[in-house]
Amino acid sequence: MNRLNVILLxxxxxxxxxxVNVQNQSKQYFIALDxxxxxxxxxxxxxxxxxxxxxxxxxxxxxxxxxxxxxxxPPSAGDTFMVExxxx
Numbered sequence: 001m002n003r004l005n006v007i008l009l010x011x012x013x014x015x016x017x018x019x020v021n022v023q024n025q026s027k028q029y030f031i032a033l034d035x036x037x038x039x040x041x042x043x044x045x046x047x048x049x050x051x052x053x054x055x056x057x058x059x060x061x062x063x064x065x066x067x068x069x070x071x072x073x074p075p076s077a078g079d080t081f082m083v084e085x086x087x088x
Contacts, residue, residue: 056062
């Protein structure tokens with residue numbers, strides 16, 4: 001009987017340690033998931049801000065005003081040339 005009690009005690013202690021280990025791992029995974037979700041939210045906000053900025057910068061009126069401010073002119077036909085690439 002004494003030997004059986006020792007074996008059961010070792011089994012109970014082992015399972016108790018396993019439960020503590022699993023709970024700790026679960027907590028670590030939850031913390032990592034929470035951090036990843038917060039990062040996802042930040043990235044989505046950055047993406048939305050960048051899309052808005054891209055739309056603003058692609059505004060033709062804004063481009064035209066900036067070009068006029070810098071005295072830029074569209075290239076004339078004489079200033080352009082064709083570049084051909086041969087595929088081997």
